[in-house]
Amino acid sequence: xxxxxxxxxxxxxxxxxxxxxxxxxxxxxxxxxxxxxxxxxxxxxxxxxxxxxxxxxxxxxxxxxxxxxxxxxxxxxxxxxxxxxxxxxxxxxxxxxxxxxxxxxxxxxxxxxxxxxxxxxxxxxxxxxxxxxxxxxxxxxxxxxxxxxxxxxxxxxxxxxxxxxxxxxxxxxxxxxxxxxxxxxxxxxxxxxxxxxxxxxxxxxxxxxxxxxxxxxxxxxxxxxxxxxxxxxxxxxxxxxxxxxxxxxxxxxxxxxxxxxxxxxxxxxxxxxxxxxxxxxxx
Amino acid sequence: xxxxxxxxxxxxxxxxxxxxxxxxxxxxxxxxxxxxxxxxxxxxxxxxxxxxxxxxxxxxxxxxxxxxxxxxxxxxxxxxxxxxxxxxxxxxxxxxxxxxxxxxxxxxxxxxxxxxxxxxxxxxxxxxxxxxxxxxxxxxxxxxxxxxxxxxxxxxxxxxxxxxxxxxxxxxxxxxxxxxxxxxxxxxxxxxxxxxxxxxxxxxxxxxxxxxxxxxxxxxxxxxxxxxxxxxxxxxxxxxxxxxxxxxxxxxxxxxxxxxxxxxxxxxxxxxxxxxxxxxxxxxxxxxxxxxxxxxxxxxxxxxxxxxxxxxxxxxxxxxxxxxxxxxxxxxxxxxxxxxxxxxxxxxxxxxxxxxxxxxxxxxxxxxxxxxxxxxxxxxxxxxxxxxxxxxxxxxxxxxxxxx
Numbered sequence: 001x002x003x004x005x006x007x008x009x010x011x012x013x014x015x016x017x018x019x020x021x022x023x024x025x026x027x028x029x030x031x032x033x034x035x036x037x038x039x040x041x042x043x044x045x046x047x048x049x050x051x052x053x054x055x056x057x058x059x060x061x062x063x064x065x066x067x068x069x070x071x072x073x074x075x076x077x078x079x080x081x082x083x084x085x086x087x088x089x090x091x092x093x094x095x096x097x098x099x100x101x102x103x104x105x106x107x108x109x110x111x112x113x114x115x116x117x118x119x120x121x122x123x124x125x126x127x128x129x130x131x132x133x134x135x136x137x138x139x140x141x142x143x144x145x146x147x148x149x150x151x152x153x154x155x156x157x158x159x160x161x162x163x164x165x166x167x168x169x170x171x172x173x174x175x176x177x178x179x180x181x182x183x184x185x186x187x188x189x190x191x192x193x194x195x196x197x198x199x200x201x202x203x204x205x206x207x208x209x210x211x212x213x214x215x216x217x218x219x220x221x222x223x224x225x226x227x228x229x230x231x232x233x234x235x236x237x238x239x240x241x242x243x244x245x246x247x248x249x250x251x252x253x254x255x256x257x258x259x260x261x262x263x264x265x266x267x268x269x270x271x272x273x274x275x276x277x278x279x280x281x282x283x
Numbered sequence: 284x285x286x287x288x289x290x291x292x293x294x295x296x297x298x299x300x301x302x303x304x305x306x307x308x309x310x311x312x313x314x315x316x317x318x319x320x321x322x323x324x325x326x327x328x329x330x331x332x333x334x335x336x337x338x339x340x341x342x343x344x345x346x347x348x349x350x351x352x353x354x355x356x357x358x359x360x361x362x363x364x365x366x367x368x369x370x371x372x373x374x375x376x377x378x379x380x381x382x383x384x385x386x387x388x389x390x391x392x393x394x395x396x397x398x399x400x401x402x403x404x405x406x407x408x409x410x411x412x413x414x415x416x417x418x419x420x421x422x423x424x425x426x427x428x429x430x431x432x433x434x435x436x437x438x439x440x441x442x443x444x445x446x447x448x449x450x451x452x453x454x455x456x457x458x459x460x461x462x463x464x465x466x467x468x469x470x471x472x473x474x475x476x477x478x479x480x481x482x483x484x485x486x487x488x489x490x491x492x493x494x495x496x497x498x499x500x501x502x503x504x505x506x507x508x509x510x511x512x513x514x515x516x517x518x519x520x521x522x523x524x525x526x527x528x529x530x531x532x533x534x535x536x537x538x539x540x541x542x543x544x545x546x547x548x549x550x551x552x553x554x555x556x557x558x559x560x561x562x563x564x565x566x567x568x569x570x571x572x573x574x575x576x577x578x579x580x581x582x583x584x585x586x587x588x589x590x591x592x593x594x595x596x597x598x599x600x601x602x603x604x605x606x607x608x609x610x611x612x613x614x615x616x617x618x619x620x621x622x623x624x625x626x627x628x629x630x631x632x633x634x635x636x637x638x639x640x641x642x643x644x645x646x647x648x649x650x651x652x653x654x655x656x657x658x659x660x661x662x663x664x665x666x667x668x669x670x671x672x673x674x675x676x677x678x679x680x681x682x683x684x685x686x687x
Contacts (some may be wrong), residue, residue, distance in 0.1 A: 009489070053444065055373050057565055087449065099350070099351060100375050102377070102378060247356075
């Protein structure tokens with residue numbers, strides 16, 4: 001018991017000291033009483049497969065850049081592994097994180113957002129997706145203090161993508177927001193989208209926002225999608241489009257400025273209600 | 284080669300254009316013969332093969348489910364006639380299995396087959412050996428979690444995920460685990476997946492006498508593809524089902540270049556080996572699904588595809604695989620893989636400017652080998668490294684105006 005208490009204090013009283021050069025963010029702060037060993041191997045898009053096998057494909061689709069690893073061990077030879085995945089942007093980092101996240105997890109106010117399960121803790125901050133895990137049960141409750149130290153030492157923006165603020169909050173299922181980096185709805189021309197699940201009066205539906213880099217792309221994507229769905233060309237001067245797409249279901253599309261909003265699988269009443277909310281956001 | 288007269292043209296015409304697709308509800312087990320005729324006018328029926336000695340017969344193209352965000356694609360694939368779905372315990376933290384379970388619950392259980400891969404608890408990344416912490420109990424617990432996510436009582440194939448050494452393929456606790464899973468009715472067949480040291484692993488899997496299906500990397504760019512072809516035949520002759528993955532070799536002809544692999548040519552190359560019973564290309568959009576459908580019904584190479592494979596064979600001698608084993612053997616720590624990349628740009632693709640830029644990027648302006656009386660650097664592929672470096676560094680003296 002004494003031993004466990006000692007480990008606890010070691011974790012909570014530690015001082016972050018950089019183990020990297022000054023140009024690199026401090027990913028793995030040193031912790032008194034613990035030995036930190038930074039892995040020699042840096043994983044890149046070319047060899048991520050070696051570490052996580054087929055799971056690498058999803059990371060690559062979110063423009064994975066590199067992965068640094070470290071192992072923290074105590075005098076009992078108990079170890080905690082830390083993986084720091086870096087993607088090309090905070091949005092892509094949020095995207096891969098949301099692929100692995102589930103609303104049922106226990107969420108934490110750490111970094112931009114994080115969650116934990118027995119023996120593992122995950123969080124994002126800036127372009128980093130930090131994964132911490134251990135197989136040693138006595139260390140399960142030590143993961144969070146360690147994660148907080150890593151969070152402190154990562155001096156970067158801790159916000160979620162601002163596009164999420166455009167999504168109506170009413171009825172939104174907490175922690176259901178996702179960012180899909182490409183091939184949204186299964187169409188390569190639809191690029192990326194932010195999506196969230198909603199529930200209202202027992203009805204489940206989705207709201208999505210596509211935010212292409214160029215405003216002109218909104219119309220191009222919309223037209224391509226309408227072409228695919230054989231939407232009559234002489235009826236394309238509308239503010240809002242309703243489409244019943246095969247395999248996808250009903251979709252309401254609302255182009256506005258640099259955004260293409262969508263409401264998927266909602267009944268007419270809900271479509272109207274949420275369209276009003278989306279319009280209000282844009283006013 | 285068994286052929287199944289299921290009409291894919293119907294799918295191609297309808298699925299992307301909005302009208303009803305061809306829903307297949309046919310039973311696919313115990314059926315090495317054609318099992319259902321959907322529509323008339325089949326110019327090119329779907330090519331199916333029996334998975335070794337199992338009772339599963341599948342179209343040559345199956346679905347490697349890579350992402351959890353598009354259940355529509357999985358539904359479309361089912362409707363198009365894809366029968367086999369491949370997922371894994373670890374993909375997207377389990378969300379991949381959940382998505383698939385949600386989609387497939389709407390279809391009769393005997394109208395599709397599903398494979399999942401469960402990893403052992405502890406593995407040495409260097410050697411690929413499974414460690415003592417990889418227990419039968421831990422493995423079975425993970426399988427139960429996978430079944431719960433999939434909303435299924437059983438999977439059709441249960442793979443031990445990512446086996447990369449002989450020791451791992453012969454690791455008794457995993458044998459006991461998969462056999463126990465089979466005994467409990469949680470899987471119909473057991474197998475391994477491998478994408479590293481595959482020939483050694485496949486030999487050991489045959490020797491084990493336990494595994495009935497092998498999921499392996501197999502592509503036209505593998506250095507050891509001849510060895511692979513032989514060992515795949517050996518396994519298939521023993522009645523082991525062979526499923527090919529990574530047929531696209533990562534999608535690029537060479538690391539860090541944009542020269543893309545011809546998707547259909549690469550897939551057909553693997554499937555033209557009849558000992559490969561099916562393949563699991565990752566499908567992330569409807570366009571790719573459509574391309575797969577066409578491969579599923581016609582493996583003949585078009586002239587363009589033939590040309591691509593022919594060119595790839597000729598260029599093969601130029602490819603550095605970036606294994607980096609040469610670096611530690613060079614006394615001067617020259618960035619050899621990058622020099623070989625520059626060499627390939629110049630001599631393979633005739634991209635002189637890119638080759639020169641690569642040299643500049645690594646600050647190589649002179650032949651770094653001139654003051655070495657002999658070369659200690661060793662290449663696993665047998666490249667004459669000092670000669671190639673000498674040849675390519677001459678380019679750094681060439682004025683840009685002369686380079687296209």
